Structures are given as C-alpha cells and as structure tokens.
Amino acid sequence: MLEKARVSFFLASRSITRGNKGITIFTVFVLTLIFIQLVLFSSMLAGVTLKFNELMVNFQTGNVVVEPKEEERYIEDASALQKKIESLPQVVGASARLKTTGNFRYKEKEIGATIYGIDSADETFVTGLEDAIISGEFLSRPDKGEIILGREVSGGFGALMESRSLGGAEVGDTVELTIGGVTREFRVKGIYTTRYFMADASAYLTRADLEEMLGIEGRDFAQEIAVKTADGTPEYDTRTALLSLGIGENIRTWNEFAGILRLIESTLGMVRNIMNAIGLLIAFVIIFVVIYVNIVNKKRQIGVQKAIGIEQNVIIASFVLQAMLYAGAGVILGYVFVRFGLVPYTVSHPVEVPLGSMSLRLDNAEALNRAVLLFLSSVVGSVIPAYKLAQKDLLDLIWGK
Amino acid sequence: MEKIRKHTKDAVKSMDEIRKQTENTVKGMDIIRKSTDDTITDTIIESIDITRTFKMGEVEVRALRSVNVKIRRGEFIAIMGPSGSGKTTLLNQLGLLDTPNSGKVIIDGSDTSRLSDSEKGKFRLHNLGYVFQDYALLPELNAMENVYISLMMQGKSKTECESAAAEILAAVGLGDRLQQLPSKMSGGQQQRVSIARALAHSPEVLFADEPCANLDSETSKEVLDLFEKFNQEKGQTIVMVTHEEWHAEYADRVIRLKDGIVQE
Ligand SMILES: Nc1ncnc2c1ncn2[C@@H]1O[C@H](COP(=O)(O)OP(=O)(O)O)[C@@H](O)[C@H]1O
Numbered sequence: 001m002l003e004k005a006r007v008s009f010f011l012a013s014r015s016i017t018r019g020n021k022g023i024t025i026f027t028v029f030v031l032t033l034i035f036i037q038l039v040l041f042s043s044m045l046a047g048v049t050l051k052f053n054e055l056m057v058n059f060q061t062g063n064v065v066v067e068p069k070e071e072e073r074y075i076e077d078a079s080a081l082q083k084k085i086e087s088l089p090q091v092v093g094a095s096a097r098l099k100t101t102g103n104f105r106y107k108e109k110e111i112g113a114t115i116y117g118i119d120s121a122d123e124t125f126v127t128g129l130e131d132a133i134i135s136g137e138f139l140s141r142p143d144k145g146e147i148i149l150g151r152e153v154s155g156g157f158g159a160l161m162e163s164r165s166l167g168g169a170e171v172g173d174t175v176e177l178t179i180g181g182v183t184r185e186f187r188v189k190g191i192y193t194t195r196y197f198m199a200d201a202s203a204y205l206t207r208a209d210l211e212e213m214l215g216i217e218g219r220d221f222a223q224e225i226a227v228k229t230a231d232g233t234p235e236y237d238t239r240t241a242l243l244s245l246g247i248g249e250n251i252r253t254w255n256e257f258a259g260i261l262r263l264i265e266s267t268l269g270m271v272r273n274i275m276n277a278i279g280l281l282i283a284f285v286i287i288f289v290v291i292y293v294n295i296v297n298k299k300r301q302i303g304v305q306k307a308i309g310i311e312q313n314v315i316i317a318s319f320v321l322q323a324m325l326y327a328g329a330g331v332i333l334g335y336v337f338v339r340f341g342l343v344p345y346t347v348s349h350p351v352e353v354p355l356g357s358m359s360l361r362l363d364n365a366e367a368l369n370r371a372v373l374l375f376l377s378s379v380v381g382s383v384i385p386a387y388k389l390a391q392k393d394l395l396d397l398i399w400g401k
Numbered sequence: 402m403e404k405i406r407k408h409t410k411d412a413v414k415s416m417d418e419i420r421k422q423t424e425n426t427v428k429g430m431d432i433i434r435k436s437t438d439d440t441i442t443d444t445i446i447e448s449i450d451i452t453r454t455f456k457m458g459e460v461e462v463r464a465l466r467s468v469n470v471k472i473r474r475g476e477f478i479a480i481m482g483p484s485g486s487g488k489t490t491l492l493n494q495l496g497l498l499d500t501p502n503s504g505k506v507i508i509d510g511s512d513t514s515r516l517s518d519s520e521k522g523k524f525r526l527h528n529l530g531y532v533f534q535d536y537a538l539l540p541e542l543n544a545m546e547n548v549y550i551s552l553m554m555q556g557k558s559k560t561e562c563e564s565a566a567a568e569i570l571a572a573v574g575l576g577d578r579l580q581q582l583p584s585k586m587s588g589g590q591q592q593r594v595s596i597a598r599a600l601a602h603s604p605e606v607l608f609a610d611e612p613c614a615n616l617d618s619e620t621s622k623e624v625l626d627l628f629e630k631f632n633q634e635k636g637q638t639i640v641m642v643t644h645e646e647w648h649a650e651y652a653d654r655v656i657r658l659k660d661g662i663v664q665e
C-alpha cells in the first residue's frame with residue numbers, strides 16, 4: 001500500500017516539476033482565487049457582524065438594558081434604580097431614557113422616527129452619541145425645545161435614505177414634532193451620525209421635554225435604562241450582579257436586541273453558502289478540466305505505464321495527488337494573501353459600507369473548513385477523469401483511441 | 402594512415418567473423434541439446450490456436466488465425482512478415498498486452514487466459530519487458546527514473562532502484578546520462594534507455610516491436626548488438642518483430658507470418 005502511494009507520489013511530483021509550468025501556475029492561481037472567494041464572504045460577514053455589534057453597544061444599548069416589568073409600560077422610580085445600578089463597581093454609567101415614536105414635519109416633508117428623551121450627561125457615560133455629532137452641538141441638561149437629529153432624519157451629510165428624510169434640515173432650523181396628538185416645535189441643536197443606519201434614524205431631546213409631551217411630568221418614569229460596563233466585563237456577569245441587587249425589572253443583554261442583526265446574519269449566511277457552493281462547483285470544474293486536459297495529453301503515457309505494469313490505482317492516485325497538491329498550494333497562497341494581506345489592509349483602511357466602516361475578519365476554523373471543501377472538490381474533480389481514462393484498454397491508450 | 406586504419410578494421414572484422422562462427426557452432430550445439438530434451442519446462446511461451454479479430458465498423462479484420470508458436474527459454478526469436486500480416490498483434494498476445502478472441506497463451510507453464518486484467522498487469526511487471534518502436538519513454542522522467550519506475554512499483558527501495566538502474570544503464574552504454582530527460586536524447590539513446598527499462602527487472606521474456614524502425618542502420622546495429630549481448634551473456638529470451646532481413650540474422654529462429662497465419 002505504502003509502496004504504491006510512493007509510486008503515485010513520485011509520478012505526481014515529477015509531473016509537477018517537469019510538466020508544463022504554465023498549466024501548473026494557471027491552476028494554482030485559479031484555485032488561489034477560488035479559495036479567496038470562499039473565505040472572503042465569510043470574512044466580510046464576520047467583519048460586518050463585529051462592526052454591527054460594536055455600533056449596537058456603543059450607540060444604542062450599552063452592554064445591558066433594564067426594561068419595565070412584564071405588562072408595565074414604565075420603570076417607576078427610575079432615578080433611584082439608576083443610582084442603585086451605578087453603585088455596582090463594574091458599571092461605568094447608566095442612562096435612563098424615555099422612548100417613543102413620533103412624526104416630524106419640516107417644510108413639506110413628514111417622516112416618522114424613534115424619539116429618545118435623555119439626560120444628556122448620563123447618556124454621555126453610556127453611548128458615544130456626543131462624539132457622533134457632525135453639525136451643531138450635543139444636548140445639555142437645561143436645554144428646552146432643542147433636539148438632536150440623526151442624519152437619516154435630517155437628511156444631508158451622506159444619509160443613505162435621503163428621500164425618506166426631512167431633506168436637509170439644518171442646525172438652527174425649526175422642525176415640528178408630533179407625539180400621540182401633541183405637537184411641539186423644536187430647534188435643531190445638532191445632527192449626528194454613527195454611520196449605522198438604524199441608530200441614525202432617531203432623534204434625542206431632553207427627558208423633561210419628552211415627559212411634558214407624554215404628559216408624565218415629574219413622575220420619574222423611564223422606558224429603559226441602558227447600562228455601560230467596564231471593557232471586558234461579560235454581559236452574563238453584569239446581569240447576575242443586577243439581579244443580586246434585587247432588581248425586579250426585565251434585564252436584557254445587548255445581543256438580545258440584535259434580532260434584526262441575527263436576521264441579516266442568517267440571510268447573509270445563506271447567501272454565503274450559495275456562493276460557497278458555486279465557488280466549489282467552479283473549483284471542481286476547473287480541476288476537472290485541467291486534469292482532464294492533462295490526462296488526455298498523457299493517454300499514451302498512461303498506456304505505457306499500464307503496459308509496464310504500473311497499477312491502474314497508482315496511476316489514478318498520481319493524478320489525484322497532483323490535483324491535491326495544486327489545491328494545497330492554492331489554499332496556502334490564498335490563506336497567506338487574505339490573512340497577511342487583505343485583512344491587515346482593511347483593518348488599516350476600513351471599507352465604507354452602508355452599515356458603517358468595515359474591516360475583514362478571518363476565522364481560522366472557517367478557513368480550514370473551506371480548505372477541506374476545496375480539497376474534496378479537487379479530489380472528486382480529478383478522480384473522475386483519471387478513472388475514466390486509466391480504465392481504458394492499454395493498447396487503445398497507446399494508439400491514442 | 403588511412404590504409405593502416407582500414408587494415409586494422411579488416412582484421413577486427415575477420416576476428417569478429419571468427420567469433421561469430423564459433424558462436425554459431427555453440428548455438429548449433431545448443432539447439433541440438435534443446436531439441437533432444439524438448440520438455441515442457443524448456444518452453445517459456447506457447448500459444449495454442451490463438452485468433453484475434455478486430456471489428457472495424459462492419460468489417461472484421463482477422464489479424465491472427467489460429468496461431469501456434471512455441472518459444473524456448475533463452476531463444477532469440479524474430480517475427481517477420483509483410484506489413485499488416487499480424488506481427489504486432491501476435492507480439493501483443495504473447496506479451497499479455499492484449500487478449501485473444503480464442504486460444505490461450507501459456508507462459509512458463511501457466512495458462513494466462515485465466516488471469517484478470519490486474520493480475521496480468523502484475524505478471525507483466527514482474528516477468529515481462531517491452532521495447533516499443535517509438536521508445537515510449539515517460540517524458541517527465543529522466544533516464545534513471547524511466548528505468549527504475551517498474552522496480553519502484555515492485556516495492557524496491559530507492560537505493561536498490563537507483564543502483565540497479567545505474568548498472569543496467571551502464572550496460573547499455575548510457576552510464577554518463579543517468580539524469581538526462583528523454584527529450585534531450587537521440588533516438589538511439591532513447592531506445593537504449595527503453596531497453597534498459599525493459600531489462601531492469603530481469604524479465605523472463607523481452608518483447609520488442611520493430612525496435613529499430615526509427616533508427617538509422619548504424620544505430621540499429623548497436624541496438625541489435627545489445628540484444629545479442631543480453632541474449633548470449635544472460636540467456637535473455639527475446640521476441641522481436643522486424644521486417645528487415647539483416648535484423649533477423651541476429652535471431653536464432655524466425656517465425657514468419659502472412660495474413661495472420663504462421664508460414665512453416
Ligand atoms: N486495434 C486494431 N483495430 C483494428 N484493426 C487492427 C488493430 N490492430 C491491428 N489491426 C489490423 O490487424 C492486421 C494486423 O495488424 P498488425 O498486427 O499491426 O500487423 P503488422 O504488425 O504485421 O504490420 C492489420 O490488418 C491491421 O489493420
């Protein structure tokens with residue numbers, strides 16, 4: 001068995017070193033591209049997911065969110081609860097928010113958006129909203145009748161859904177906001193972008209202003225308390241710590257909010273699988289064609305090999321090994337290119353995509369999985385033509401029939 | 402100067418002739434010995450009533466019609482006949498490269514008609530050697546590798562393979578071209594590599610199908626001299642197809658074919 005493998009390996013290696021270099025280079029090049037294609041989409045997806053998670057934590061939920069008890073609309077005694085939460089050592093900040101939906105009107109345009117009522121100082125401890133201001137200023141506590149708009153609401157500043165925005169409301173402009181039948185005018189104090197579409201489709205005003213519009217002035221209500229913990233604190237631990245404070249409210253970690261993200265991820269995952277299948281099919285066809293052409297050119301040689309007593313399996317295995325060596329080279333080159341070229345490049349030069357700026361992330365387990373699949377398809381793609389030809393009558397092979 | 406050279410040449414020639422004559426008498430004695438104890442064990446290959454028919458669409462070509470031949474161990478046989486008379490076809494049957502439609506080929510006492518394709522392959526690997534008209538070397542292997550590939554297939558170690566290949570290549574006069582690729586060799590050199598390959602594993606029988614057809618007469622002579630050398634020094638059984646009468650002079654015996662039938 002080992003002796004036979006030795007002969008196959010010998011024939012394969014001689015064929016690669018002394019055969020047509022052009023074909024070898026071409027084949028390895030194509031397989032390299034296929035491997036890159038196979039891992040690229042996964043890496044993009046991983047990169048997008050990571051970015052999405054980051055944005056979610058940094059601009060929306062913090063690490064953990066405390067919500068009203070089942071069947072209740074509000075967290076009552078919100079400031080007391082907030083104090084309690086802030087007393088935990090791992091908590092960096094907590095922001096009690098009111099949250100509702102409202103309608104904006106500006107000139108002839110009218111759109112709906114998510115409206116947050118916040119304490120601007122508290123919010124700054126939890127999210128990066130203040131740093132996301134691209135025009136004007138962030139809210140401050142005593143503000144009244146002032147509002148901060150996401151760029152998807154204001155329009156302009158490279159908003160992705162410009163046509164669904166207010167079409168270019170600027171700092172200093174007055175917009176009309178209607179919530180539950182109550183309409184007020186607000187002055188735009190600032191415009192922000194997180195480069196994250198969903199977070200940019202909101203507006204922020206002070207909690208006092210929103211309380212007034214909702215008719216709950218002085219009631220110390222909140223709809224959520226976003227909690228930011230020190231870097232590296234596991235969300236699970238935070239939740240445990242909060243529970244041990246005797247908090248009866250609902251506690252959810254940020255990734256429980258990422259429902260849409262999960263949906264996007266699994267949708268993209270399906271797209272990725274389809275693309276992988278196509279990539280593998282292409283790999284299979286390329287290998288098949290290369291090996292087939294290679295073998296057809298070697299019909300006579302195969303005939304001679306059979307004549308002098310080289311076993312059919314050994315001959316087939318020599319072609320399969322050759323294909324595997326090609327695939328191996330393609331995988332290694334492709335991996336090196338992505339791992340040490342493309343990934344570091346996109347880390348230092350992130351790509352701007354609708355979700356935000358994105359870099360690639362290569363997961364080694366996934367890369368290994370793709371490598372194995374590529375190997376398998378090269379085995380199948382070479383076994384079929386090699387078997388078909390090696391099986392022929394040796395005199396037919398020698399005479400080129 | 403020229404004259405001296407001619408003289409010495411002539412002298413060498415006549416010496417050669419003497420040598421040949423004595424050899425012939427030795428051969429003659431041999432044949433007498435062989436015919437006296439013509440036992441089965443002395444027959445290395447025997448074909449019994451083999452026929453081989455090729456179908457070319459509607460037409461049937463009867464390449465061999467009930468051919469019976471017997472070849473003794475150590476014999477140098479020439480198969481001759483006009484083009485298309487079935488020489489190659491006969492050689493392929495005897496050499497187990499093809500399977501007759503009927504009849505059997507018996508090699509060294511065993512009936513090969515019962516062997517499967519892979520068993521035949523093994524048999525060829527261990528017991529038979531081939532020299533083809535166009536050398537049929539593997540272009541991606543150098544001289545040495547071409548020679549030892551079958552030894553490698555037999556499971557011999559790398560050192561065994563290499564030393565055996567070097568030895569046999571030296572014996573065919575290519576000791577200095579072990580690493581050369583076929584594409585860098587002349588026809589005569591390639592044919593000598595192919596002879597070395599055919600003989601490397603000391604086969605029972607060496608088959609050669611018009612080994613000199615692509616060579617000029619001088620190179621042909623070198624190749625035939627090699628055959629003769631192995632036949633005489635090692636007792637190598639050789640079955641060679643040729644259509645040149647002067648090639649046949651090297652052989653102990655000629656089998657003549659015409660229209661697929663052996664001419665007595
Ligand atoms: N594979 C084949 N298919 C069809 N006809 C063949 C085949 N091999 C040989 N023949 C025919 O059989 C006859 C004998 O061929 P061959 O043995 O090659 O003759 P030779 O070697 O004496 O020239 C020829 O008529 C040839 O055309």
Ligand SMILES: [Mg+2]
Binds near residue numbers: 488489490
């Ligand atoms: Mg012929």
